[in-house]
Amino acid sequence: MTAGIRFVMFNYAVTINSNCHNLYLMNNFLKNKHLISRAGFGIHHNDIEKYKNRSPKDFYKEISNTGDYHILQTDIAGLSPEEYQELAKAVDKKPVNLFNKNYNNAVKKSWHEEMIKSPSQLQEKMALFWHGHFATRIQQALFNKEIIEIFRKNALGNFRDLVFAVSKSAAMLNFLNNQQNKKANPNENFARELMELFTLGRGQYTEKDIRESARAFTGWSYNGLGEFTDNKKQHDTGEKEFLGKTDNFDGADIINIILEKPACAEFITGKIYQFYVNEDPDEKLIKSLSQKFYQSNYDIMALMDEIFLSDWFYSEKNIGAKVKSPVELIVGIRRILPMDLQNRDIVYNFEKLLGQELLQPPNVAGWPSGAAWIDASTLLLRMKIPAVIAGYKTLDIEPKANDDVNMGKSDQNIVVNKKQNTITIHWESMAKILDQDLFNLLLANPDKSLEKLIAQFNTEKSKKHLMISIMSTPDYQLC
Structure with a gap:
């Protein structure tokens, strides 16, 4: 298989492999397939002809357009901030806790649907990146909704604006305890994470700077x-000394001083490169990209243009070099398979069992990436999910409601699911999909030996069985 990460099919191990890619012609379809898997959430069943006929440059312009942005609409009634405040003040906390639970779930579902359907794929994918970068984990539903909209609205705007908006959001101030940061007893949580995780990275500041x-x-x-x-x-x-400067600084001054440092641009560029391009960083390339990012005054869209309009983005070493996150996996399945869900909770339970639940990052560092998404149990579950969705298999597990430690990945946090969830796939509308070379359509870098094995297994079976079989392989976990 490809350079980077290789899944060994029969013992479900994840190893590092330095073998070369299988060589194949990178025509427009293959380039656009790679582009939509990284700048978006994978191939959509309605867009096959578009991937074939559009140049990658034109296709990128389409999916990076931000004109479709709109506020997430939930399927339950929200509360005004004033109404929420009154509810939170009540002695009986059950109503506010129930509202938070239901509204948080509604926000997650609404955003999930936008990831599937929005033509502005890069905007939603970038918002997911910022959600993991500026990680918060709180119960207050209105605060969660606000910060998700900050990520979505500013996803491809200016990083300076994004940092200020996040730093002043109730979700971040609550999560990192700046509400308790007072002159008589300073709280260092936000100041530390602002530099360590959000802007500069370790080694660029001192404890005194914190x-x-x-x-x-x-x-x-x-x-x-x-x-x-x-x-x-x-x-x-009082006077403060910070990163070599001395004055009566306030919070805005601190953020601006941080952003003056080229190290900030390099740190953000490195994280974006690993999220969108390759887990194995190319330091020389990241340095070049970060310099342009810095010179653009932190224009996020300009940085993404540099990445996705480059020739090197489509190089063989970057094809199939990333492991799909649980959200990318499940959203991608829903984009390629048109379906109705009688109980939408099942797909969110899939994500939770695999270790990624929107609004619930494990800690302030956000979610893991790459091979960290995979272990023996999660790979088995990943490979079973397409067959469960197609109705070929059943799933009798679901995550516990509150799994803060292991994110659903421990057997101790799994209970029997007594309800059978029903999903209907509209196979009748997938004639154009099923007539394709399904291996090239579904896999980042098809392996001839795997193709032969799956083809033999599906002899005399339908094309939809073949499609589900391909999606049930370790190879399908790569993008």
Whole structure:
């Protein structure tokens, strides 16, 4: 198989393999297939002819268009901030807890649907990246909705604007305890993670820089409506020394000083490269990209253009070099297979069992990536899911409601699912899909020996069985 990650089919091991890619002609279809798997969530069943006939440049312009942005619509009634505040103040917490649970679930489902259907694929994919980068994990549903919209609206805008919006959001201020950051007793949580995880990376600052910047962020908070407040009474007005500069800094000054550092652009570029291109970083290329990112004053779209309009993005070493995250896997399956869900919870349970639930990153560092998504149990489950969706197999497990430690991946956090969920795939509308070379359509880098094995297994069976068999292989986990 490909350079990078190789799945060994029969013992479900993940190993590193330095073999060369199988060589095949990168025509428009193959390039666009690679593009939509990285800049979006995979092939859509309605767009096969488009992938064949459009140039990658034109196709990229289409999926990177942000004109389709609109606020997520939920299937349950929301509350105004004032109504939510009153509900939260009540002595009986059951109503507010129930609202948070139901509304958080509605937000997740609505965003999931946008990932499937939105023509602005890059915007939604980028928002998912920022959701893992600026990770928050709280129960307050309105705060969660706000920060997801910050990610979606600013996904391809200016990184400076995004950092400021996130830093002033109730979700982030709550999650990293800046509500408790007061001049008499500074709290360093937000200041530390701002530099370590969100902007500079380790080694670019000192413990003193953390302490001094924490003082600058004293007073940054939010009111009962979730609106940002700058409490001057709690702000430390004293002189601070930060990253070699000295003045009476406030939080905005700290962010601007950080963004003056080329190291910030390089850190963000490196993370974006690993998310979109290859887990194995190309330091020289990342350095070049980051310099252009910095010179553009942190224009995210300009950086994505540099990546997706380049020839090297389509090089053999980058084809099939990434493991799909659970969200990418499940959304991708729903894009390629038109289906109705009588119980939509089943697909979100798939994601949760595999270790990724929207609004619930495991910690402030966000979700893992690459081979970290795979172990013996999750690979087996990944390979079973397409057959479960097609109705060929059943799944008798579901994640526990509150699995904060293992993200659903431990047997101790699995219970019997007594309900049978029903999914209807519209095979009748998939004639154009089933007439394709399904191996080239579904796999990032088809393996001839695997093709032969699956073809023999599906002798005298229907093309839909063949399609599900291909989607049930380790190879399908790669993009």
